[in-house]
Amino acid sequence: MSAPELAIVLVTYNSADWIGRCLRALPAALDGRCAQVVVVDNASADATADVVERDHPQTVLIRNAHNAGFAAAVNAGARAVASDWVLLLNPDTEARPGSLRNLVDFAERNPGHGLYGGRTLRPDGSLEPTSCAGLPSLWSTACFALGLSTAFRGSSVFDPESLGRWQRDTVREVGSVTGCLLLVDRATWDRLGGLDERYFVYGEDVDLSARARRLGLRPVITPDAEVVHGVGESSPGSEGSMLLALAGKVTYSRTHFPPVAAALAVGLLRLGVGLRAAGARLTGKGQGWRVGWRERARWWNGFPARPQHAAG
Secondary structure (H helix, E strand, C coil): CCCCCEEEEECCCHHHHHHHHHHHHHHHCCCCEEEEEEEEECCCCHHHHHHHHHHHCCCCCCCCECCHHHHHHHHHHHHCCCCCCCEEECCCCCCCCCHHHHHHHHHHHHHCCCCEEEECCCCCEEEHHEECCCCCCCCCCCEEHHHHHHHHCCCCCCHHHHHCCCCCCEEEEECCCCCCEEEEHHHHHHHHHCCCCCCCCCCHHHHHHHHHHHCCCEEEEEEEEEEEECCCCCCCHHHHHHHHHHHHHHHHHHCCCCHHHHHHHHHHHHHHHHHHHHHHHHHCCCCHHHHHCCHHHHHHCCCCCCCCCCCC
């Protein structure tokens, strides 16, 4: 049997409520494209892996004995199948008919971008804008610290990582493509070395995009690849997600900024959380920031160095 064109890698963690819908949508979304689906389960406490094994026997299932994190699990899944393309897809997505075929077709017609993404929608059909973002900068971090990105949400000047009010309805080069729907050709994937496993979850896709751009590649979005995304359904609770996202931002700053700029960026992140926590204490709103400040030891210095574990 020849190798499939596409390896679709899904990382699951307590995803039993979504994984069946996600996998059932794939044949129509591929519209004839040859793909092998790989599910890497990060030691779910629910029946996620059992659902995959029972209802989708053609899927390659890797059961991790512990939660290895998103980046490490994706890398393991990509290694499991030889293919021309690697597609990262969240388990809390339902790809629309023809969407994944459109994405691969677009990438084949437009080589040189390296990373390709699509348009994500909420379950009610409205735009869910997090399929892509601008790369973090000292300016965007200062806007966060000073509350400008909140006061002027969606502003291309004061909230630049949001990419303004663009509806993701045109082809456009972007700073980063989000890992919920990210296509990369195998040669580029291997050249980049996959995801950086220092990132447990959150930030690894931004890091990948930044490294791709340094190689002269130009991550891009096509609106013809649409998936419904149940945001956060495959992640920890909102407060846990915040802590992980902040750790990812600290790690990114220290990886991609020069030393002085990195120290300033990390200081601005800490200041932004501290000011929001103080505001939450005074107003009673945004209590998650108080948790973020109280639990700051969990993100203050970014993700810790992690030992390598074999999947199994």
